[in-house]
Amino acid sequence: MSLPLYQQISDDLKQKIVTKTFKSGDQLPTEKELSETYSVSRITAKRALTELEQLGLVSRTRGKGTFVQELNKNHTKLLKRVLFIIPFEGMSFGDFTQGLVPALKVENTTVFITYESYLKENTADDIKENFDGLIYYPMYTEDYLDILLELSLQNFPVVLLDKQIYDLGFPCVSSDNFNGGEQAAQALLNLGHKRIAFVASNDTHHPQTTRNRYLGYVKVLKEQGIKFHTTLDDSLYTESSVLELIHNEKVTGLICENDLVALQTMKTLQDSHFSVPNDISIIGFDDIQAASLSNPPLTTIAQDFIGMGRIAGELLLDWIKSGQTPKDVKVPINLIKRKTTEELK
Incomplete structure (x- = not known):
């Protein structure tokens, strides 16, 4: 989380006060103890306690400590x-x-x-x-x-x-995964690809995200009058199945269920002496960190x-x-x- 450290500490202490881990009248840890527990400076620990005091959740007495107040409505x-x-x-x-x-x-x-x-x-x-x-x-x-x-x-x-x-x-x-499938298919069509396959993981259960991405892909191909498309059943990922699909169907473009499948597919192709993207173009989904670090970097559909x-x-x-x-x-x-x-x- 991108919260300041003092807010993270304050939120943690608020949670413990509300759930009565710290009850009314209990003394909270000292600034020194909090700094050691959360690995922060004493200034940060002090600021967390000050926020609790401003909310009326604790009272602070110099020389005695910080004490939990009675919660009200x-x-x-x-x-x-x-x-x-x-x-x-x-x-x-x-x-x-x-x-x-x-x-x-x-x-x-x-x-x-x-x-x-x-x-x-x-x-x-x-x-x-x-x-x-x-x-x-x-x-x-x-x-x-x-x-x-x-x-x-x-x-x-x-x-x-x-x-x-x-x-x-x-x-x-949720992300508009249907439109993601549409965008991926249209991007490959715009580059001149006609034999475009959808590659899914070999899980027997495909989540809604995968099904919606696949349906978006099918819709675009149907609208363009392109008869070729794979089904989720015949596009399950294994090294042999992907290579067989490309060889038998003369596939030039692949849309993969997610970036992990895309990166795995790209490695399989490269190990079999295919050039990406010269021989096969690939698009993934999710824009995970590895997508931008692969060789070559992966084209993908990013979720917000x-x-x-x-x-x-x-x-x-x-x-x-x-x-x-x-x-x-x-x-x-x-x-x-x-x-x-x-x-x-």
Whole structure:
């Protein structure tokens, strides 16, 4: 997160005060102890405590320390708490939080980030008791439907990121992946390619993002009267299948499910003495860091993760304040032209 260190410390302490880890009358750690715990300067630790004092959450007495005050209704209103659940530890969601955290900070809302296991270990009542709203990035839309349905029936504000879960009525903020497939296909058509294949991972389950990208690709080819296109079933990624597809169908352009598949495909082609982009042009999705560092750098469709996080936070706050369920939002995507696409000769 791109918050100043003192704000990160202050938010952490606010969370502990609201959840009564620190109770009324408890003494908080000293500036020296906080500086050691959070590996910051004493000046930073002091500023964090000063912010808590300005909010009326603590009182500070020279020579004695910093003590937690009794929470009142104003504090409860001030300290809104939002739970942000991501699939699992180790996944990078920094860009989402760069948009989400500042959007919530405007309303003095603290974000608690955790993983999907939280939904297994807690109940809907636990979430309602401790949080004012939930932003959920599902890995698979079939998971945790029981607790999500209960939250839906209780009209608890939940905003989804990236994937819709149908029938629950939760609004979703997602990239316009359908248009991403359209843009990728059109970019290759503009370069003169006619034999364009869609390459997906060999997972048996394709998420909504992949299906929408694929459908956008098919739509453009159909509109241009191009009969050739692959299906998700026959374009699953293996080294042999990609090489066989290119050889049998005379493919000159590849649209890959995501950048990881694109980079893996490019390595397979290069190992088999194909030149990218002279022989085969490749487009990926997501604009991960490795995309710009590959050789050659990968043309890709970039998602606005910061914008998605910001919009999700704004929608959730509006829902909490108004009680009105917001509508789905599709966030525009952007073609990043690099060196893996070239005009067909």
